[in-house]
Amino acid sequence: MDQIQHKHIEVNGLKLHIAEIGGGSKAVLFCHGFPEIWYSWRHQMIAVAKAGYRAIAPDYRGYGLSDPPTVPGDATYADFVDDLRSLLDALAISKVFLVAKDFGARVAQYFALLYPNRVAGVVTLGIPFVPPKPTPMQDFLPEGFYISRWMEPGRAEADFGRFDCKTVVRNIYILFSRSEIPIAKENQEIMDMVDSSTPLPSWFTEEDLENYGALYDKSGFQTALQVPYSDDSLFQVCNL
Template sequence: MEKIQHSNIRVNGINMHVAQISNSGPPILFLHGFPELWYTWRHQMLHLSAAGYRTIAPDLRGYGGTDAPTSAAEYTVFHIVGDLVCLLDALGLDQVFLVAHDWGASIAWNFCLLRPDRIKALVNMSVVFSPRNPVRKPIESMRKMFGNDYYICRFQPPGEAEEEFARVDTTLVIKKFLTSRNPGLLCVPKEVGFGGNPNAKITLPSWLSEEDIDYFANTFKRTGFTGGLNYYRAMDLNWELTAAWTGEQIKVPVKFMVGDLDLTYNTPGVKDYIHKGGFKKHVPFLQELVIMEGVAHFINQEKPQEVSEHIHDFIKKF
């Protein structure tokens, strides 16, 4: 870990914390999800830098050492992709390989829609590309399909989820998220709350250490969760702002990876979309599809060696 260098770079009107291992080789930009940080990519950064690549992992807007505007209106895909384009400019990079997971994956799809000229190839994990529904906003669709207790619907009211998280220790919140292996719909009734039982005892899997948990937990204790939750709260606004891209395809080479126990893979309709031609229709340059057996949502941490090798096997073709 001592190989990883940290800096703060001014991008798009905010200060961004960036972790890097600076080699002269081809650059890879890693985008994390919720509730994560640059740290989620620690294994891949070390593996791929040893293979001769320059590895770059920022804390995205709202996370960790990067500035966190308070308004959800400042977390649109235009803001986030804008941050990343400015980061590439600041680093003097014309193109990068893009590797992303969870919310980072959603941002990566939009990055490829908005600025495909900056992406050499994409390795995306967990979250498939969802074409824009021209007639209904995403939160309305989720309420209709999954109910008001669906976690993304529950994340919408400002401050509500934060209050529930605050009822238990942040360390426990992080453990619950990272160790969850329930592939079913994540629905959280208000009477249960996102914190759940404050006295719960969670045994860490072999791929997560107490040191890892402490890094995430100590950071979120300092920053809170609002920055990350604002990505969910900007979903309907994104829908309005991206109307001009309705029907657009992803036009960069893509490898997609997901665990068969991932709640995203088991969301109703997603398996059929992936395996019956819908995904390929919207992502025509999808070259490789990997379904990892017995693996849950946090795939890049649960299977670090395998994921690193999958990334390398794909990007070394270009």
């Protein structure tokens, strides 16, 4: 971990935090999801650097150590995609391998569609490629599914607001580590699906939780609940 360097790059009027390691001529850029952050990629970054690549993991605007949007809550997929392009320009990287997880997969996929000459390859985890369509995702999801709930204006904010950031992250990782799909009851909030006595998953340490909690203490969840849960700009981003 000590080998990973940290700095801020001015991009589109905001200072974005990046973690970086390695000095190879080829670069790999890691795109996190939620509740992930640059820290989620620390092991992969070190492995990629040892393999001879330059590894870079940014925090999106409004996430972690990056600046929030100028207007609170005003963030879109289009912003994230353009931030990646501007970040590559600022780092003088002409072409990059993209590795992405969760909703970060969409950021990477649509970056590749818009800027194919800047992409050497794309690896995604957790979300397959789905062509952007102006069809609400919630039409196909159960009402008690966490995505459906977090798409409701103000509901996740109220749910999360009852707890500190560390507890929110803890509950989400416990929920997402279960084999069954978490579906809340009609009058149950997502955070209430986890008992406070439930242990962390074996692969997620108390030290990890402290790091995640501290990063979300810095940024809060406002942008995280806007993108991806309240933003439907992908159709407009790709103009398909």
